[in-house]
Amino acid sequence: MSFDTSSWLAQARALIGPAHVLSADNGDDLTPYTRDWRGKFQGPALAVLRPGSTAEVQALVRLAARTGVALVPQGGNTGLCGASVPMAGGLQAVLQLGRLKRIREIDPENNTATVEAGCILQTLQEQAGAVGRLFPLSLGAEGSCQIGGNIATNAGGVQVLRYGNMRELVLGLEVVLPDGEILDLLRGLRKDNTGYDLKQLFIGAEGTLGIITAATVKLFSAPSAEVVAFAGVASIAQAVRLLGAMRGHLGDRFTAFELISGPAVALVRRYFPETPALLSGDWPWYVLMEAADGGSDETLREAVQAALMACLEDECLEDVTLAGNLAQGQTLWSLRENITHAQQMDGSNIKHDVSLPISRIPAFVEQMLPRLQQAFPGARPIVYGHLGDGNLHFNLSAPEGVEAGTWQAQTEAVNQVLHDVVVAMRGSISAEHGIGQLKRHEMAMYKTPAELALMRRIKQALDPQGLMNPGKVL
Ligand SMILES: Cc1cc2nc3c(=O)[nH]c(=O)nc-3n(C[C@H](O)[C@H](O)[C@H](O)COP(=O)(O)OP(=O)(O)OC[C@H]3O[C@@H](n4cnc5c(N)ncnc54)[C@H](O)[C@@H]3O)c2cc1C
Structure with a gap:
């Protein structure tokens, strides 16, 4: 039986409103949704669906299951392994979560936020900050990536050293399963030993097991003091010694430790010429470090300075500069964040x-x-990278x-x-970054047969029709 595209689009439009179903036959440009951030992957889509509520996601998933149309969940489309765009072959629609962006609740006493999947990461950081709390996930794409995408990729970023990656920050999830059932696991509990921890299945699953529609995430007390330092080191072995020493001196106050090679710094300076020279000499490797706590800037600064002096004496670093204020700290961070962009431009x-x-x-x-x-x-x-996380x-x-x-x-x-x-x-x-379509073939080479078989059994149990982001991961 041939597939009736117009009838399918009409059904989708009836479910979520004509304005929220984009299609080529309507003259809409689907390219921003069908091509990935790096411009490396592009695939055809029947439509781009933009639901505005969990109920609308559920209705679309049911329509897709009934008609055999695969769904490619998409957040900010900043992923780097081609997981958020369709692949050629079969009928696929992009399910764009950007309209599902409400912060449902911030509970400062429980230190949690319940937020819809399409909320931009930076928006959550700002809203948490407005009530004196910190949502610590932080990465270069934070102005456009979404919480649902962060969860589906188990995003890491620059503060994993202190706060863990997304898997450690999620307490609860709301997921629309491939058959349209809503799995409500939105509990803000730090302790819950009632059987299998089902939410973990969907974290890092890259949209292959269901659509995440909301999450309850951990918040922390917002630090009142932050100190950023930039050091030159002669080798990576020295950088590893520096990491151990700084951790020993600062403990939990030590929040980030980023390694940057000399050529990476040179590349950023080539494409972002406003980047200042940060140390008087050139080193083969550099380290960007951050410490934060709830005390005063002055006290933290003294502690970091003392730690760095001890590290200099113990030959754990060659040269170092300390940001004098917030703006200088941001300049140091923008050097790190601009590496991806500079490589893209290069x-x-x-x-x-x-x-x-x-x-x-x-x-x-x-x-x-x-x-x-x-x-x-x-x-x-x-x-370059998050050396503190290996x-x-x-x-x-x-x-x-x-x-x-x-x-x-x-x-x-x-x-x-x-x-x-x-x-x-x-x-x-x-x-x-995950597996997506980029590393699927390689994952199959390197994982053990037992791991792969178990992953396939989980996929089969949840998505027997294979309609959730087909061709990705497995
Ligand atoms: C400049 C730059 C810097 C980056 N730095 C980092 C970094 O430091 N650390 C890091 O981990 N990543 C980093 N990334 C990668 C990327 O930003 C993250 O993977 C991010 O978490 C993806 O979020 P997104 O909303 O853009 O998801 P998308 O790219 O839209 O999707 C990613 C995956 O999640 C799935 N998905 C999206 N939303 C949902 C949903 N609601 N339900 C189910 N599945 C869903 C998609 O199908 C896809 O498989 C960086 C990317 C860029 C461009």
Whole structure:
């Protein structure tokens, strides 16, 4: 039986209103929803559906299940593994959650917020801040990524060291299951030992098991003092020693520890020439550190200064500067945040997002850099990442003059050189960005048969029709 697109669109329009169903035959440009942030993946969509409530999501999921149309959940479309856009083959519609953006409740006494999936991360940070609370997830895309996307990717960001990643920040979820049933797990409990922790299934599942419509997340007391420092180090081994020493000195006050290679800093300065020189000399590696607490700036600053002095004496760093105020702190952070944008502007690069036990990172980088140079002469490694979490973005920019298509054709070969070593050292090929369509084939190579079989059984149990974000993850 042939599929009647007009009738399907008419049914969708009747459910959520004509203005909220975008389609090509209506003259709508679907490209912003069907092409991913990096411009690497694009697929056809029957429509872009923009529901405004959980009930509307439920109605659309039921329509999709009845008619065999697959749904691709989408938040801010800032994901980096092609998971938020359709793939060729089969009937697919993008389910864009951006209208579902209410903050349903902020409960300062329980230190929780209950928020709809389409709420922009930065909006939640600001609203929590307005009542003296902190929502600590923080990442470069925070002005456009959404809480639902953050949960579906188990996002990490720059404060995992102190607060954990999204999995640790979510207390409850509301999910529309693939058959249209609403799973209400919106409990703001820190202790609940009543059987399987079902919400964990949907965190990091990249929209393959259901549509997240709302979440209850943890808040923390907003820090009243923050100090940011930027240090030059001679090697990654020295950076790892610095991490251990600073943690020892500052304990829980130590909130971020970001490693940035010399070439990454140079790239940012090339594309963002307003970036100031932060230290008097050049170093092969730099570290951006942050400490925060509920006391005064002055007291925290003294504690950080004392810790850094001790680290200098113990030869855990070579040179360091401390931001004098909030604006200077932001300048330091924008250097870190602009790396992704500078790489994007610089042209083609093959991205990696690996994690390893922190103690093994110096050995890993030491062997990877020459190995990659030998295998891919002229390739430019841009290495940076959340060293405090053992997470490195080990990106490889195209050799000068090599055209994007030619370089991207090397992706599998580059990945294999890098990921074979990561897995041999018991690391992960995806610490943050997820699998999507980018690493599906590789995940199948590196996970054990037992892990893969269990993942497939879970998928089959929840989504027997295979209509939730098909072709992603599994
Ligand atoms: C400049 C930049 C910096 C970044 N920095 C970081 C970083 O530091 N740490 C990090 O972890 N990531 C980072 N990312 C990646 C990205 O921002 C995160 O993965 C983010 O969490 C994705 O959110 P999103 O709303 O854009 O989701 P999308 O890209 O729209 O979707 C991502 C995945 O989630 C699914 N999804 C979205 N919404 C829902 C929902 N409501 N229900 C079910 N599934 C859903 C999609 O189907 C897809 O599989 C960065 C990206 C950019 C562009």
